[in-house]
Amino acid sequence: MFGCLVAGRLVQTDAVQVSSDKFVFNLPDYETVNHVVVFMLGTVPFPAGMGGAVYFSFPDPTSGGPVWQLLGFITNDKPSAIFRISGLKAGEGGAHPFGAMTSSSAQVGVSVEPLQQLVQQTPVSGAAVSTVDSFLQFTQKMLDSLFNFATSFAVSQRQMTPNPSETFIPSSCILKWYENFQRRMSQNPNFWKN
Numbered sequence: 001m002f003g004c005l006v007a008g009r010l011v012q013t014d015a016v017q018v019s020s021d022k023f024v025f026n027l028p029d030y031e032t033v034n035h036v037v038v039f040m041l042g043t044v045p046f047p048a049g050m051g052g053a054v055y056f057s058f059p060d061p062t063s064g065g066p067v068w069q070l071l072g073f074i075t076n077d078k079p080s081a082i083f084r085i086s087g088l089k090a091g092e093g094g095a096h097p098f099g100a101m102t103s104s105s106a107q108v109g110v111s112v113e114p115l116q117q118l119v120q121q122t123p124v125s126g127a128a129v130s131t132v133d134s135f136l137q138f139t140q141k142m143l144d145s146l147f148n149f150a151t152s153f154a155v156s157q158r159q160m161t162p163n164p165s166e167t168f169i170p171s172s173c174i175l176k177w178y179e180n181f182q183r184r185m186s187q188n189p190n191f192w193k194n
Contacts, residue, residue, distance in 0.1 A: 001044045002052070002110050005037040013041060021112035030058055030085075030106030038071075038108060039080035051075035051118045056085050058106040066107065069124040075115065088124060136189055140182075147178045 004012040004025040015023035027033060038054045046052065052074045057066040071083040085106075154171050184191045 001041060003039050003041050004108050005039070006033050007035065015110070023110045025108045027106040027108060033106070034086040035082055035084050036071075036108055037080060037082050038074060038110065040074060040076075042079070045076050046112065049115055050112055051115050052110040053113050053118055053121065054081065054083065055109040055111065056083070056088065056106065057109065058088075068109065070121055072123045073113075073118045073121075074110075075118075136185060139185055139189075143178055143181060147174060150174050 002013075002015050002023055002025075004015070004027075006027065012025050015025050017023050027036070036056070038052075040046075040052075054071045054073055055068045056071050057068045059065070060067045069088055071085070072081050074081050150169075151171055151174070160168070
């Protein structure tokens with residue numbers, strides 16, 4: 001019913017069914033995993049009004065038992081999702097209906113639950129993959145860095161020494177480009193794709 005994919009590894013379709021509505025994938029060497037994709041195989045849809053809450057667990061360093069963290073959910077209308085697990089912290093989360101399973105590796109669990117319940121749950125912070133907001137933040141930081149770097153070399157015309165092998169660009173050109181790029185990003189964050 002479900003598949004699990006980690007970059008650089010084979011697709012896992014061998015979920016262990018721990019109860020009638022709960023499935024678990026084992027993730028050995030989870031320390032090297034940044035993102036995990038959970039998806040429906042397309043062979044068996046969720047029953048009407050149901051979806052799958054996706055959880056992640058790794059052994060708690062203190063107790064050794066699993067601590068489950070909600071990542072998000074999948075549904076018949078959204079049959080796959082990518083989650084970032086590299087930034088999750090041990091100790092956040094709690095016990096979950098997967099029970100007191102013992103495992104020395106990380107696990108991804110899918111719990112079949114009513115859609116109304118799924119949309120009311122709050123995933124652990126940091127599990128969502130990059131969004132337009134984070135892309136805008138990156139672009140802003142990149143623009144600021146370029147502008148600051150370029151202007152750190154600014155000299156007045158009087159301070160310039162002629163050098164025929166170098167090209168000089170007026171800082172006003174860099175400033176104009178910087179302002180235009182910012183304006184275009186605020187209007188349409190995907191303008192650069194055209």
